[in-house]
Structure formats: C-alpha cells, structure tokens
Amino acid sequence: MLQAVIKxxxxxxxxxxxxxxxxxxxxLLLKTAACGICSGDLxxxxxxRKINTVLGHEVVGYAEQVGAGIAHIKQGQLVFVHHHAPCxxxxxxxxxxxxxxxxxxxxxxxxxxMAEYIRVPPANARGDSFAIDxxxxxxxxxxxxxxxxxxxxxxxDTRHRAHGVVVGCGVMGLLNLAAARAMxxxxxxxxxxDAVRREYALRFGADQAFTPQExxxxxSAGQLDAADxxxxxxxxxxxxxxxxxxxxxxxxxxLFTPTPAxxxxxxxxxxxxxxxxxxxxxxxxxxxxxxxxxELLRSGAVDAxxxxxxxxPIDEIQTAYDTAKRGGSVLKVLVTFEDGSS
Numbered sequence: 001m002l003q004a005v006i007k008x009x010x011x012x013x014x015x016x017x018x019x020x021x022x023x024x025x026x027x028l029l030l031k032t033a034a035c036g037i038c039s040g041d042l043x044x045x046x047x048x049r050k051i052n053t054v055l056g057h058e059v060v061g062y063a064e065q066v067g068a069g070i071a072h073i074k075q076g077q078l079v080f081v082h083h084h085a086p087c088x089x090x091x092x093x094x095x096x097x098x099x100x101x102x103x104x105x106x107x108x109x110x111x112x113x114m115a116e117y118i119r120v121p122p123a124n125a126r127g128d129s130f131a132i133d134x135x136x137x138x139x140x141x142x143x144x145x146x147x148x149x150x151x152x153x154x155x156x157d158t159r160h161r162a163h164g165v166v167v168g169c170g171v172m173g174l175l176n177l178a179a180a181r182a183m184x185x186x187x188x189x190x191x192x193x194d195a196v197r198r199e200y201a202l203r204f205g206a207d208q209a210f211t212p213q214e215x216x217x218x219x220s221a222g223q224l225d226a227a228d229x230x231x232x233x234x235x236x237x238x239x240x241x242x243x244x245x246x247x248x249x250x251x252x253x254x255l256f257t258p259t260p261a262x263x264x265x266x267x268x269x270x271x272x273x274x275x276x277x278x279x280x281x282x283x284x285x286x287x288x289x290x291x292x293x294x295e296l297l298r299s300g301a302v303d304a305x306x307x308x309x310x311x312x313p314i315d316e317i318q319t320a321y322d323t324a325k326r327g328g329s330v331l332k333v334l335v336t337f338e339d340g341s342s
Contacts, residue, residue, distance in 0.1 A: 001017060001018070001019050001115060001116035001117050002014055002015070002016060002115070002116050002314050002315065003015055003017055003054050003111055003112070003114060003115035004054060004055045004056070004114035004115070004314060004317040004335075005052060005053070005054055005055070006047055006050050006051050006052065006053055006055050007051065007052070008047075008051065009044035009045070009047040009051075010044060010047075010321075010325075011318065012055060012114075012317045012318050012321060014315060014317065017111075019116075019117045020110050020111070020117055020118065020119035021119070022067055022119065023119070023121075024067060024069070024122060025067040025068040025069040026067050026069040026070060026122035026125055026126065027067045027070075027119060027120055027121055027122055027125055028063055028066055028067065028070060028081070028119070028120035028125050028129065029063075029064045029065035029117060029118070029119055029120070030059075030061030030062060030064060030079055030081065030120060031061050031062045031064045031116070031117055031337070032059060032060075032061040032113065032115060032116055032117065032118055032337045033060050033061045033062055033078060033137035033140070033141075033336070033337055033339070034059070034060055034137035034138055034141040034334050034335065034336045034337065035056040035057075035058055035059040035060075035113035035114050035141060035334065035335050036056075036058030036059075036113075036141045036142065036144075036145065036332060036333070036335075037055075037056070037058075037320060037324045037333045037334070037335070038056075038057065038058055038145065039145075039170060039171065039172045039257070040257070041055060041056075041321070041324075042321075042324060042325050043235070043260075045260040045261065046258075053111075053112060054111040054112030054113070054114055054115055055112060055113070055114040055317070056112050056113025056114035056115075056335070057083035057109070057112065057113050057144065058113060058141050058142070058143075058144045058145055059081065059083070059109070059113030059144075060078060060079060060080050060081075060132065060137050060140035060143070061078070061079060061081075061117075061118055061337075062076060062077070062078055062079070063075050063076060063077050063079050064117070067125070070125055072129075072130065072131070073125075073129065073130075073131055074131070077131040077133055078131065078132050078133050078135070078137065078140060079129055079130070079131055079132065080129065080130055080131075080132045080140055080143050080144075080290065080294065081109065081120050081124055081125070081128065081129040082124060082127075082128035082129070082144060082285075082287070082290055083107075083108055083109050083112075083113070083124070083144075084099070084104045084105065084107050084108065084124070084128075084284070085103070085104060085107050085123045085124040085126070085128040085129075085287070086098035086099075086101035086103055086104040086127055086128075086286060086287070087101055087102075087103035087104075087123070087127070088287075090102065090103070092104075098286035098287065099283055099284045099285070099286060103123055103127075104127075104286070107121060107123040107124050107127070108121075108124075109121075109124060114314060114317060114335060116314065116337060127287060128286070128287045128290055130291070130294070132294060132298075134298055135294075135297060135298060137336065138304075138305070138308050138334060138336070139297055139304040139305065140297075141334055142175070142293075142297060142302075142304045142307065142308075142332070143290055143293045143294050143297065144285070144290065144293075145171070145172060145175055146175050146178070146179065146293035146296060146297065146302060146304075147289035147290040147292070147293035148175075148282070148284060148289070149172065149175040149176045149178070149179035149180075150179050150183070150289045150292045150293050150296070151282055151284070151285045151286070151289040152176060152179070152231055152254050152256055152282035153176070153180050153183045153185075153231075154183070155254060155280050155282050156228075156229045156252050156254060156280070157252075158184070159228075160228040160229045160252045161180070161183065161184050161185050161228065161229065162184075162185065162186050162187065163185070163186065163187040163188075163225070163227045163228045163229075164185045164187070164188050164189070164227050164228060164229045164230065164231065165188075165189045165190070165191060165215070165227040165229075165230045165231070165243075165247070166180065166188065166189070166190045166191070166201075166206070166230075166231050166233070167190075167191045167192075167212075167230060167231065167233050167234065167239060167242075167243050167246070168191070168192060168232070168233025168234050168239075169190050169192035169194070169197035169198060169200060169201040169209075169233075170197065170233065170327065170331065171307050171331040171332045172233055172257075173190065173192070173197075173201070173231075173233045174200065174201060174204050174307060174331070175302070175307070176231045176233065176256065177190060177201060177204060177205060177206055178204065178205065178296075178302040178303075179293075179296070179302075180231070181205055182301045182302065187207055188205070188206055188207055189206060189207060189208045189210060189215065189227065190206045190208075190209045190210070191209075191210050191211070191212050191215050191243075191246065192209065192210075192211070193211055193212060194327070194328060196328050196329050197327075197328070198210075198211075200329075200331070203306075204306065212242050215245075215246055216242065216245040216246070219245060219246060220245070225248070226245075226248035226249075226251065227246055227247055227248060228247075228248060228251050228252070229247065229251055229252040229253070229254065230243050230246050230247045230251070230252070230253045230254065231254045231256055232253060232254065232255055232256055232257075233256050233257060234257060235255075235256075235257035235258050235259045235260070236259065237259055237263060237264070237265035237266065240253075240255065240259075240265050241265065241266065241267065244267075244271075244272075244277060247277060249275045249276060249277075250275070250276045250277075251277060251278070252277075252278045252280055253277060253279050253280070254280050254281075254282050255279060255280065255281045255282065256282055258283075307331050307332045308331070308334055309329065309330055309331045309332060309333070310323050310324075310330060310332075310333045310334070311333075311334045311335075311336050312333070312334075312335055312336070313336065313337070314335050314337065317335060320333050320334075320335055
C-alpha cells in the first residue's frame with residue numbers, strides 16, 4: 001500500500017509498504033476512504049515533532065476486516081475512527097476529561113490516516129469507532145475536526161453562550177461558528193483580517209464580521225457590547241492578547257490552538273483578575289464529542305459540503321498540503337481514496 005510520510009515540516013514522501021494485518025480479534029482493518037489535512041498539520045513547529053511518521057488523523061474508511069470480537073461494526077461499512085481513544089475507567093475518564101487518560105494518549109492508528117489501509121487497535125476500535133453509512137466519506141472526514149469544535153463550545157458554560165466571537169475564519173473557525181450556533185448561541189460575530197474569509201463566515205452564518213482593529217475599536221468606543229465568550233483559533237500570542245478586548249468582564253476566552261512550545265504570551269494578570277476573565281484551553285476531543293459531531297453532520301445542522309473546497313488523491317499529497325497552506329479561499333482539503341465499499 002501507499003502511505004504519506006512526513007519528511008520535513010513542509011514536505012512529504014510516498015512510501016510503498018506492506019498492508020497492516022490484524023493482531024487480535026478486537027481490531028479492525030480499514031480501507032481508507034478519505035482523510036483531511038488538519039489545521040494543526042499546517043504548523044511547521046508541530047510537524048517538526050512528527051518527522052518520519054505518517055501524516056493524517058481526520059480519517060474514515062471501509063471495514064475490510066472485522067475482528068471476531070467486534071460486534072458494532074460490520075464488514076463493508078463506512079467507519080469513523082478516532083486516532084486516540086480512552087479507557088473510560090480512569091480518574092480522567094470518570095471526570096469527563098478523556099484526553100488526559102493515559103490510554104487515550106498512548107493509543108494510535110497504524111500507520112496513520114494518509115495511508116491506503118489502517119489497522120485500528122483494540123483501544124480505538126472499542127473506545128471511539130462507529131459506522132457512518134448515512135454519510136459520504138467527504139462529510140465523515142469532518143467528524144473529528146467538528147468534534148474538536150463541539151468540545152471547545154462545551155467548555156463554555158451555558159451562562160456564557162448567548163453572544164460569542166470566533167477569531168479566525170479558516171475551516172476550523174467556521175466549524176467553531178457552526179458548533180456554537182448548534183449549541184445555542186444567539187449572536188455570533190467573527191474576527192478575521194482576510195476579506196475572502198470574512199465573506200465565507202457571513203455566508204456560513206455569522207451575524208457580523210470584523211477585522212481585529214474594527215471590533216476592538218467599536219467595543220472600546222462603546223458602539224458595540226463585548227461578547228460573553230471568545231474562541232481564539234490562531235495559536236499566536238499577539239492574537240490571544242488582542243482577543244481579550246472582545247470579551248466582557250466575567251466572560252470566557254477559549255484557547256483553541258496551542259502556541260509554539262517555549263513561546264510566551266504576555267498577559268496582564270492585574271487586568272485579568274479584576275475583569276474576572278476565564279482562560280480555558282480546549283485540546284482535541286473525546287467519544288462524547290465525536291458522537292455529537294456525527295449527529296450534527298447527519299442532521300444537516302452543519303453544512304459540511306460547503307467547507308470542502310479541494311480534494312486530491314494520495315499520490316498528490318504534496319500538492320494537497322501546499323494547497324491547504326495557501327489559506328484565503330482554501331478551506332478543507334481532503335485526500336480521497338478509491339471506493340472500497342461493498
């Protein structure tokens with residue numbers, strides 16, 4: 001089979017390797033149908049950590065082999081599988097924090113989403129996989145990223161959800177926007193310096209769209225009320241600091257993306273203290289979030305097809321990545337594979 005290996009933070013190489021084989025009766029072998037290029041995969045500092053591994057985790061595939069111990073998946077079904085899955089028994093899982101479970105952290109797919117076949121180990125097969133025959137592969141590949149948005153919105157308690165600001169209008173910003181709307185937000189603004197992406201956001205349901213300077217200026221001048229919550233998409237210290245101006249006293253700022261390891265964000269803790277601003281990081285997602293994302297996509301509450309702007313075969317992985325990195329009018333880039341349904 002073919003797989004796409006990360007060779008440098010910006011380049012990928014196709015390799016031909018043996019197909020994975022099942023190692024127990026509680027595993028799945030999937031023939032990959034589609035895999036998205038995650039926004040995190042565009043961060044060079046992050047990919048530097050992943051050199052010589054296989055790119056991709058936003059993946060769905062057809063069940064080619066189903067272990068005898070797997071009852072919830074049938075051969076030939078289109079399957080969503082998360083690249084990490086929790087034990088559901090430890091203190092973190094019991095507290096509703098599965099991303100801190102040691103099983104979640106250690107579990108992974110073999111070899112990764114950008115490969116023609118994937119072995120799904122027992123933890124992932126049991127903990128966060130399910131059939132999605134009522135979705136297309138292109139829509140199914142959005143379950144994992146949308147689930148990250150669902151979790152981010154869920155980390156804002158219901159008292160703070162009425163009025164929100166989404167910072168950044170790439171595909172994840174639009175999914176944050178859609179998730180916030182689906183989870184009860186009545187008024188949603190976006191902040192984005194790129195005019196094309198502001199227009200995308202308005203078409204995708206934003207009530208108003210601003211440049212960073214516009215919104216900060218209008219709130220400072222008392223022309224607009226600050227929001228109850230802000231979801232900051234870019235992992236950029238300057239953007240994080242800017243975004244504090246968009247939230248009301250007593251509000252919540254969700255940090256959706258990490259900053260580069262070792263970089264520091266200059267925060268005025270005197271200001272944060274007296275304004276009682278809550279900074280809430282939101283990392284990845286768990287089984288509850290992926291199920292909720294699936295329901296939002298299945299019901300049509302999120303217009304997923306509108307977000308997929310480009311598709312490439314795996315042998316064009318470098319072009320796919322370079323396209324995703326262009327930004328602007330490019331939203332979701334997928335790598336799609338030959339139909340393996342039966």
